[in-house]
Amino acid sequence: MSVGYFVVAVLSLFVAAYAQVTLRNFVADPRRLRGLRLLLIGLGAAVGWASARMGILQGLPPAPLFVIGLGLVHVPAACVLFLKARRGERRS
Numbered sequence: 001m002s003v004g005y006f007v008v009a010v011l012s013l014f015v016a017a018y019a020q021v022t023l024r025n026f027v028a029d030p031r032r033l034r035g036l037r038l039l040l041i042g043l044g045a046a047v048g049w050a051s052a053r054m055g056i057l058q059g060l061p062p063a064p065l066f067v068i069g070l071g072l073v074h075v076p077a078a079c080v081l082f083l084k085a086r087r088g089e090r091r092s
Helices: 004-026 030-058 063-085
Strands: none
Touching: 004 030, 004 063, 030 063
């Protein structure tokens, strides 16, 4: 496995973890929080699976591509949560 895939996969995993952990600071309703988390994880798993399948066809390692796809879905949410945290918009 190339070092580049590993580095990007680790960074994507950190982005996904940041989004999942920080989400609870901005969503008060537990049912809505669970739904948002399931949506992000489900969509991330679907994108990760598609990335891994495409990578197999190209001869690339599927595991880091799955993690990269999973993290890619979390990037927009992580950016929004980061900006909200910087502005102090936490739930009350």
